Amino acid sequence: MNTAFIGLDYIHDIMVDGGKVARCAEHARQRGVIAAANQAIAEARRRGWLVVQVKVGFSPSYVEQAKNSPLFGRAHEFGALDLSGPGTAFHPDLDVRPEDAIVIKPRVSAFYATSLEAVLRAHRIERLILSGVSSTWAVQAAARDAHDRDYQVLVLEDGCAAASEEEHRTSMRQLETIARIIRLDELAAL
16 A cells, blocks of 8 residues: 655754744653654655655744634744744754655644645555654644545554643544554554
8 A cells, every 4th residue: 555654743843842832842752752753764765655754834924824823823923933944944863865755834734735635646645654743733633634535544653742641642542533543563564
């Protein structure tokens, strides 16, 4: 089955202490999500699967920003998620290569107003393996949208983190209705 690994929001502002919206950084570090993502990416490359890296961000003018959004509405006030700055750079330990598809999103969902679906359709992708931060927002949004677009959706639990373990576990339980929750040791059997 044509498969894509999609890494969601493994960027400095979200993943690194001192990032401007890093409420998940501690949980991500505790869970070792970058190491898990890199293992999944290595398996994807070995199997010839498409690797897609998605990041949220806005142009320096913040023209795409929804000012009425409780989540993104004040990002411009403190320079968060500015695509011209270091905050939207991928985590320094993440294995990102020139052949990866890079998708920039202006909202929570990786599908909203992005090139993601065109990339997936161009590669005739049928199955998505989602991994990212946060489990509560980016992963859930992508999983829901992918489900409604008739993709087979798998969520790599090891590669996801939220603001807390409780928030993460709740998200995984909610996603079980529309996605298969897997762990790294299950990838090789796919």
